[in-house]
Amino acid sequence: MNSESTSDVLVQYVVVRRDLIDTWPLGSVVTQGCHASIAAIWSHKDDPHTATEMRVW
Template sequence: MAVPGAGSPGRLVQYVVVRSDLVHALSWPLGAVITQACHAATAAIHLHYGDPDTQRYLAELDSMHKVVLAAPDEAALSGLSDRLSQAGVAHKLWVEQPENIPTCLALKPCPKEAVQPLLRKFKLFR
């Protein structure tokens, strides 16, 4: 899937959206939740490795920019994944196995302005 505005010269960012209820309501250890985000980010890079924006993002290794946002629960995360798919925004929904629990998603690196409108309602993960 392509991202609208792919290849534009703007600063590239990789957004990661993590379910905050995993920590705050379900008492997952913070390290386990961070691991989920790492899995999703790595998978999104891998799946879109040949994409020009991904290659440019990786070429600027020492200045990569990620933004980690919070989804309040599984429904919000799944809804976001659906909206991103409908908009043609490349991403990876990470589903922890064997439990089959959607925990987070990561977008492929892309210009911030291309995806920010779809992510506005999500706040920084805390």
């Protein structure tokens, strides 16, 4: 990839609270993070930027 094409890439970060990792089973925390990630994408599914990045859908 050249630097021009990388400026158009959308990135989604999933941040997990440390206290949840320390008190809940890791699989449960990861599952909830995945659900939140997909919910954010779904909430913005009609946005043209999201549609471009999720063109495989």
